[in-house]
Amino acid sequence: MTAPAVAIRRPKPSSLRRPGIAPILILASVAVMAGLVVLPLGVVFRDAFAKGVSTYLAAIKEPDARAAIRLTLIVAAISVPLNALFGVAAAWSVTKFEFKGKAALLTLIDLPFSISPVISGLVWVLLFGAQGWFGTWLVDHDVKIIFALPGLVLATILVTLPFVARELIPLMQAQGSDEEAAALTLGASGLTTFVKITLPNIRWALLYGVLLCNARAMGEFGAVSVVSGHIRGQTTTLPLHVEVLYNDYDFVGAFAAASLLASLGLITLILKTALEWRHSGELAAGRKH
Amino acid sequence: MIDLARPLALPRPRWKEPSILPGFGVGLGLTLTYLGLIVVLPLAALAIRPWELGVSGVWHELAQPRVTAALKLSFGLSALAALLNAPLGLLIAWTLVRYQFPGRRILDALVDLPFALPTAVAGIALSAIYAPNGPLGSLAAKIGIKTAYSPLGIFIALVFIGLPFVVRSLQPVMQDLDAEVEEAAQTLGATTLQRVIRVVLPALAPALISGVSLAFARAVGEYGSVVFIAGNLPMKTEIAPLLIVIKLEQYDYAGAAAVGLAMVVIAFSILIGINAAQTWFARRGRP
Numbered sequence: 262m263t264a265p266a267v268a269i270r271r272p273k274p275s276s277l278r279r280p281g282i283a284p285i286l287i288l289a290s291v292a293v294m295a296g297l298v299v300l301p302l303g304v305v306f307r308d309a310f311a312k313g314v315s316t317y318l319a320a321i322k323e324p325d326a327r328a329a330i331r332l333t334l335i336v337a338a339i340s341v342p343l344n345a346l347f348g349v350a351a352a353w354s355v356t357k358f359e360f361k362g363k364a365a366l367l368t369l370i371d372l373p374f375s376i377s378p379v380i381s382g383l384v385w386v387l388l389f390g391a392q393g394w395f396g397t398w399l400v401d402h403d404v405k406i407i408f409a410l411p412g413l414v415l416a417t418i419l420v421t422l423p424f425v426a427r428e429l430i431p432l433m434q435a436q437g438s439d440e441e442a443a444a445l446t447l448g449a450s451g452l453t454t455f456v457k458i459t460l461p462n463i464r465w466a467l468l469y470g471v472l473l474c475n476a477r478a479m480g481e482f483g484a485v486s487v488v489s490g491h492i493r494g495q496t497t498t499l500p501l502h503v504e505v506l507y508n509d510y511d512f513v514g515a516f517a518a519a520s521l522l523a524s525l526g527l528i529t530l531i532l533k534t535a536l537e538w539r540h541s542g543e544l545a546a547g548r549k550h
Numbered sequence: 551m552i553d554l555a556r557p558l559a560l561p562r563p564r565w566k567e568p569s570i571l572p573g574f575g576v577g578l579g580l581t582l583t584y585l586g587l588i589v590v591l592p593l594a595a596l597a598i599r600p601w602e603l604g605v606s607g608v609w610h611e612l613a614q615p616r617v618t619a620a621l622k623l624s625f626g627l628s629a630l631a632a633l634l635n636a637p638l639g640l641l642i643a644w645t646l647v648r649y650q651f652p653g654r655r656i657l658d659a660l661v662d663l664p665f666a667l668p669t670a671v672a673g674i675a676l677s678a679i680y681a682p683n684g685p686l687g688s689l690a691a692k693i694g695i696k697t698a699y700s701p702l703g704i705f706i707a708l709v710f711i712g713l714p715f716v717v718r719s720l721q722p723v724m725q726d727l728d729a730e731v732e733e734a735a736q737t738l739g740a741t742t743l744q745r746v747i748r749v750v751l752p753a754l755a756p757a758l759i760s761g762v763s764l765a766f767a768r769a770v771g772e773y774g775s776v777v778f779i780a781g782n783l784p785m786k787t788e789i790a791p792l793l794i795v796i797k798l799e800q801y802d803y804a805g806a807a808a809v810g811l812a813m814v815v816i817a818f819s820i821l822i823g824i825n826a827a828q829t830w831f832a833r834r835g836r837p
Contacts, residue, residue: 308675357574483669
């Protein structure tokens with residue numbers, strides 16, 4: 262792969278680079294990465310094509326698989342824009358203004374990352390499940406949340422809530438608000454200032470956040486597993502479809518569906534790396550997670 | 551006498567600094583409403599619902615052998631996996647930061663693969679690899695080690711999922727590590743081992759600890775990459791998140807919430823403890 266050299270990522274000469282030790286450490290690293298991290302990826306594609314390309318294609322074109330793909334896209338299409346909007350609003354209010362309670366707000370924004378995905382699904386069942394706080398009311402008014410699309414969306418939103426905000430907050434903090442203040446002083450309206458000054462300043466970080474948010478939204482398993490009910494062709498997103506097929510011993514089908522998700526992960530990884538290489542200056546905490 | 555020139559108004563305590571930028575009300579209003587509906591309300595349900603059972607009921611629920619076994623397994627294996635991630639992460643981060651070799655950038659990008667791969671995909675792939683007929687599982691079986699469907703299988707999945715946290719925490723700090731300090735130590739006659747232990751590791755310790763605790767926190771709650779390889783035998787290979795799922799399937803909401811709340815409380819207590827230790831460590835390390 263060729264890429265423009267990024268100064269900050271060039272290795273420093275090490276005094277530990279004695280003859281002999283470097284190759285050993287490099288080989289050991291490559292071995293750990295290959296055996297632990299890369300091998301699973303290879304196995305997904307090997308097993309997906311274990312019975313040939315036609316079986317693979319049949320598994321992907323099957324109605325339940327198509328329904329699962331559609332549902333996954335719908336869930337992501339609702340959750341990702343909402344979390345992007347939230348991320349921008351949260352980052353704007355947290356970085357452009359000084360107010361009390363900001364630290365608590367930041368903790369709250371990060372909180373979904375520190376709880377188990379299963380708990381992120383469980384909480385919605387506690388609210389809207391058959392015996393949930395609002396369960397009886399929902400049954401009386403014939404509204405379905407759990408074991409239906411709204412539950413899947415809510416669980417996905419909770420799990421992926423911090424992604425965009427986390428990318429934007431450190432960047433906007435570093436950028437400050439001088440440019441916006443200048444525009445406003447010169448008579449630009451608030452909206453014009455946001456669209457013409459802020460948005461161009463944060464676009465790559467926003468894209469980066471949306472990319473990670475989308476990957477997680479489409480690949481989320483634990484949280485949606487709790488609220489889905491696993492109704493085949495109706496409430497199974499692609500990761501849940503993988504689970505259903507795997508538990509039915511339909512391994513080719515499971516790995517075929519998994520290969521789609523693995524491709525999504527790979528594409529995300531490539532785009533993410535490209536953003537880091539080309540726009541590293543415009544991504545604040547891009548390298549951190 | 552009253553000084554009339556001075557304004558009478560007391561300095562009003564302000565919760566927000568004045569700013570000429572617009573949009574504070576809308577932005578904060580939107581943020582708080584969203585957080586309230588998506589994070590606070592649901593987590594309030596988690597905090598409140600277990601107590602429907604009463605204090606003794608919650609205690610009884612958590613004292614069940616199956617529950618304590620699951621909690622012990624989840625927290626114990628997560629700690630072990632996070633600890634193994636420390637040397638592995640040090641090795642990989644060191645290689646990526648210090649050495650120039652073909653494919654370094656690709657290796658660097660691949661570190662994020664466990665983040666990028668959906669957990670269910672990682673889960674079925676790991677269980678295919680470590681199953682008795684899988685490429686690595688069969689090797690282990692030859693020397694009599696059961697990997698998949700045993701605690702060892704869970705451990706491997708947790709190491710997989712936690713590795714990027716340690717590498718990514720260490721990399722920026724290693725990048726900034728001053729090679730001159732090492733060289734100074736070398737000039738003063740320190741051996742390689744002494745330099746690593748006395749100079750390099752102390753400088754990396756805070757980042758290493760935070761990486762390991764992130765890996766630990768992730769491992770405790772991990773579900774997708776573990777359930778397929780775990781075997782899910784009660785008392786033996788049943789992780790705490792799976793127990794929540796099972797209790798929900800039995801409509802035991804309060805029981806599920808009790809296990810969930812216990813997980814959150816234990817995990818946060820451990821993380822706060824690590825944080826305190828880290829602060830103490832950092833203060834002690836300062837000259």
